[in-house]
Structures are given as structure tokens and as C-alpha cells.
Amino acid sequence: MLRSFGSMAIPACLVLVAACTSRPEGICEKDSHCSGARVCFEGKCLTMKQLAELKERREADARPKVCKDGDGDGVRAGDGCPKGELLDCNDADANMAPGRNEICDGVDNDCDGLVNEGQKGCVQTLFGGATWGNQEKHRLSRPASVVYDPAGFVIVSDSHHLWRVALDGRVEFLAGSELSNFADGKGDRARFSYPLGIERAPDGSVYVADCKNNCIRKVSPGGEVSTVAGFCSNLTKHAGKFADGSASTARFYCPADVARAADGSLVVVDRGNARIRRIGTDGTVTTLAGVGPVEVKEDEGQDGFNDGPAGEARFNDPQSVLVDPEGIIYVAESFNCRIRRIDPAENESGERGEVGTLAGESDTLLGVGGFADGRGKGVKFSYPHGMAWDGKGNMLMADTGNSVIRMVTPEGKVRTLYGKPGESKYVDGPIPQARFMTPMDLAPGPDGSLFVVDAGADRIRWIVP
Numbered sequence: 244m245l246r247s248f249g250s251m252a253i254p255a256c257l258v259l260v261a262a263c264t265s266r267p268e269g270i271c272e273k274d275s276h277c278s279g280a281r282v283c284f285e286g287k288c289l290t291m292k293q294l295a296e297l298k299e300r301r302e303a304d305a306r307p308k309v310c311k312d313g314d315g316d317g318v319r320a321g322d323g324c325p326k327g328e329l330l331d332c333n334d335a336d337a338n339m340a341p342g343r344n345e346i347c348d349g350v351d352n353d354c355d356g357l358v359n360e361g362q363k364g365c366v367q368t369l370f371g372g373a374t375w376g377n378q379e380k381h382r383l384s385r386p387a388s389v390v391y392d393p394a395g396f397v398i399v400s401d402s403h404h405l406w407r408v409a410l411d412g413r414v415e416f417l418a419g420s421e422l423s424n425f426a427d428g429k430g431d432r433a434r435f436s437y438p439l440g441i442e443r444a445p446d447g448s449v450y451v452a453d454c455k456n457n458c459i460r461k462v463s464p465g466g467e468v469s470t471v472a473g474f475c476s477n478l479t480k481h482a483g484k485f486a487d488g489s490a491s492t493a494r495f496y497c498p499a500d501v502a503r504a505a506d507g508s509l510v511v512v513d514r515g516n517a518r519i520r521r522i523g524t525d526g527t528v529t530t531l532a533g534v535g536p537v538e539v540k541e542d543e544g545q546d547g548f549n550d551g552p553a554g555e556a557r558f559n560d561p562q563s564v565l566v567d568p569e570g571i572i573y574v575a576e577s578f579n580c581r582i583r584r585i586d587p588a589e590n591e592s593g594e595r596g597e598v599g600t601l602a603g604e605s606d607t608l609l610g611v612g613g614f615a616d617g618r619g620k621g622v623k624f625s626y627p628h629g630m631a632w633d634g635k636g637n638m639l640m641a642d643t644g645n646s647v648i649r650m651v652t653p654e655g656k657v658r659t660l661y662g663k664p665g666e667s668k669y670v671d672g673p674i675p676q677a678r679f680m681t682p683m684d685l686a687p688g689p690d691g692s693l694f695v696v697d698a699g700a701d702r703i704r705w706i707v708p
């Protein structure tokens with residue numbers, strides 16, 4: 244009986260298969276039935292994103308609806324909790340729950356999205372990484388530079404935005420987009436392409452070294468973005484250009500930083516061109532120092548170091564710049580692992596400027612630095628980036644490769660202030676125990692505090708003594 248039923252089923256199955264050759268509209272059986280990069284899932288063509296969302300939704304639905312206090316801190320969590328109940332932001336850590344007192348440790352005790360806020364002798368996180376509190380929807384991505392405004396906030400550049408962050412942690416979007424492109428305009432109509440160093444103007448505007456757009460931009464306090472100098476474009480065919488001249492005819496190649504001199508002119512680290520440039524108050528762009536990009540010698544590495552007359556000096560991967568009140572220029576160089584000193588004054592024979600080394604020593608062919616405190620040539624840096632004045636005539640430096648913050652006197656004496664060389668980690672807490680991953684820039688804040696861009700941790704750290 245069973246056998247005869249089975250033999251009868253065979254032609255029925257064949258009929259079914261034949262019918263399938265005229266598949267109803269919108270039904271798929273395999274991926275090749277779907278157009279583009281879509282896949283066939285349960286008879287429907289879905290994009291990979293739709294598929295991931297569907298699977299995520301089903302997993303969430305399959306999880307039991309719970310509301311419990313897993314870490315025993317008296318605050319429950321879970322998607323089964325009644326609407327309106329205050330939830331534990333981390334139900335696996337009893338040191339974290341809404342209503343707790345913040346203390347100087349490694350976590351956000353009160354679940355407001357800020358780590359160690361208001362704690363003295365402590366390194367805290369001002370912006371980035373928050374999954375709770377008022378920063379939840381603002382994602383900081385590869386931050387590059389920070390400036391402090393005495394009105395009580397910092398401005399931060401990342402890819403490809405500028406953010407304004409109040410010292411209580413409230414974040415306001417200032418300009419740009421997550422899309423890399425070029426556009427002048429206000430707020431979210433403006434576009435940057437890998438903005439790097441920023442500098443505050445006396446009126447609260449911010450100058451931006453817009454690296455991959457190959458130009459210098461300016462952002463007003465209201466978020467209006469304009470072009471200061473250079474031809475802005477992130478297209479490959481417009482990269483690699485160099486020209487002095489008026490603001491619109493001058494060309495830069497991945498400017499990395501900009502500093503404002505006492506006379507209102509701007510000094511630009513033209514990183515791709517390995518030159519230090521000046522933008523006069525009338526917009527005229529000139530070259531202060533540097534003979535041009537490095538020479539790459541076969542099997543020998545890069546030849547990109549030379550001190551001496553400004554027109555013959557060589558830089559290799561210059562990253563940041565400071566100008567002192569007398570107009571002396573200091574440049575931090577990644578590949579040469581040095582701080583260079585440029586006196587731009589003409590000598591008696593009319594030759595412009597002289598370039599020397601203030602501190603640092605390295606293998607200039609291989610770009611290998613190291614770590615050593617000391618003075619002048621006895622100092623070693625590793626891939627240094629941003630610098631800032633400390634308000635007492637000393638320079639502070641983000642020594643990226645060593646994961647530390649250094650202090651450099653105008654005489655070239657260097658010591659290490661924060662972090663531990665070789666321990667690249669994100670650790671908030673008491674200052675001696677705190678660690679940094681890849682500090683890229685810094686800015687002194689109120690009461691001797693210091694803001695640090697920790698690019699590797701995607702966070703703005705705040706050292707509060």
C-alpha cells in the first residue's frame with residue numbers, strides 16, 4: 244500500500260518540478276533568481292543588509308523577554324522591563340548603574356555616557372564611544388585634532404566632520420558629513436575630506452587643514468564653511484600639485500596642520516609637498532621652507548632630512564606646526580621623528596630663513612625613532628603628531644608611536660608627562676595609571692587640564708589634574 248502510494252507520488256513530483264519553471268513573480272528559489280547582489284532567502288530576494296536586519300530581528304524576537312538585575316546592583320535591565328523603568332546601562336558591571344556616584348576608575352559609573360566626569364587627578368573621556376546618555380547618537384570616527392575655546396567647549400575634527408563638545412559632554416554637530424567630499428556652505432551642506440589639524444582664530448572661527456581636499460578651509464562659529472586658499476578637490480587628478488601665488492592659484496598637497504602667527508598670517512604644514520607654507524593676510528601663499536618631497540632611493544629608503552638654509556632644507560612627513568610670539572616656527576615630523584625649528588627671518592645677504600633641529604634623532608632613511616627623554620639629539624620620539632603651547636612657553640606634543648604626551652621646552656629639553664611608552668591602551672582612571680592608544684593632537688583646557696585626541700580609541704580624553 245505504501246509502495247503504491249510512493250510510485251504514484253513520482254509523476255506528481257515531476258509535474259510540480261515542471262510547474263516551477265514558470266516561477267511566480269517575486270518568488271525565488273536560488274540566488275541566481277535575484278538581480279544584482281541580492282540573495283534568495285525563504286523565497287524572497289533580499290539585499291545583504293536586509294538579510295542581516297531580518298536575522299537580527301528574529302534573534303531579538305527569539306530571546307526571552309527578561310527584566311532582571313544580573314549584577315545585583317539594584318537596577319534591572321532587559322527588553323522585558325516595563326516602559327519607563329530606569330534601566331541598568333551595564334547589567335554585567337555592578338560599578339555601573341543610573342544613580343551611582345561617578346568615581347575615578349575605568350568606567351562610566353552613573354551611566355550618562357561620560358567616563359569619570361568631574362573627577363580630579365583623573366583621565367576621563369569627554370567624547371566618543373558612548374552607547375548611553377546624550378552622546379549615544381554622535382559617533383566620533385578617527386578624530387584628528389582638537390582646539391579649546393575659552394567660552395567652555397572644544398572643537399574636534401574627525402572623518403569628515405567638525406564637532407563642538409561642551410565640557411559637560413553635550414555634543415553639537417558643527418559642519419561636514421560622514422561622506423568624504425568637497426562643498427562650502429553651512430553645517431551639513433558642507434563637505435570635508437579627511438580634515439586634520441585645526442586652529443582657532445580670535446573671533447572663534449576655526450581654520451581647517453582639509454588634507455584630501457588639498458586646501459585650507461575656515462568654519463565660522465555658526466558652522467558656515469568657506470575656502471581660505473588652494474583648489475579644493477579630493478579627486479586623484481588634483482592631488483600632488485604645488486604652486487605659490489594668490490589664494491585661488493596656490494596649490495597644496497594634503498595640508499596636515501595650520502597655525503596662526505601673531506601678525507594674523509597662517510603657517511601651513513604642506514605635508515604632501517614636504518614644505519612649510521605661509522598664507523598672508525591678503526591670501527598670498529608663499530613657501531617658507533622645504534625643497535620638496537623626499538627622494539626614494541632604491542633599497543636604501545627615503546632621503547628626506549636636511550637642516551640648513553630654508554630653500555635647501557628637507558622635511559619628511561611633517562605633521563603639525565606652532566608659531567611663537569617672535570615668529571619662530573616649530574614643526575613636528577613623523578618620519579624624521581624630530582621637532583624642527585625654523586627662523587624665517589632673512590639674513591644679511593637676503594637669504595630667507597634657517598632650518599634646524601630642536602629635538603629628536605632617528606634613522607632618517609628608515610624613519611625609525613624610539614623613546615628617550617633628555618635634550619636635543621639625546622631625545623627620541625616615535626611618529627610624533629600634534630603640538631600645542633602650554634601657556635608657559637613650552638610645547639606639548641602627542642608622541643603617537645610611543646602612546647605618550649611629552650613636554651618640550653624652547654631649549655629642546657623633553658620630558659614625558661602622561662601615559663607610558665609602549666603601553667598603547669585605552670585606560671581611563673587616576674593619572675598615573677591612565678594609558679593612551681594613539682594620541683594624535685592635544686589642547687590645553689581650563690585649570691591646567693589637557694584635552695587629548697586618542698585616534699585609536701576614537702575618543703577625546705581629558706586629563707584633569
Ligand SMILES: [Ca+2]
Pocket residue numbers: 311312313314315316317318319320331333334340
Ligand atoms: Ca543591575
Ligand SMILES: [Ca+2]
Pocket residue numbers: 314316331332333334335336337338339340
Ligand atoms: Ca550595573
Ligand SMILES: [Ca+2]
Pocket residue numbers: 345351352353354355356357358359360
Ligand atoms: Ca558618567
Ligand SMILES: [Ca+2]
Pocket residue numbers: 345346347348349350351352358359360
Ligand atoms: Ca568612573
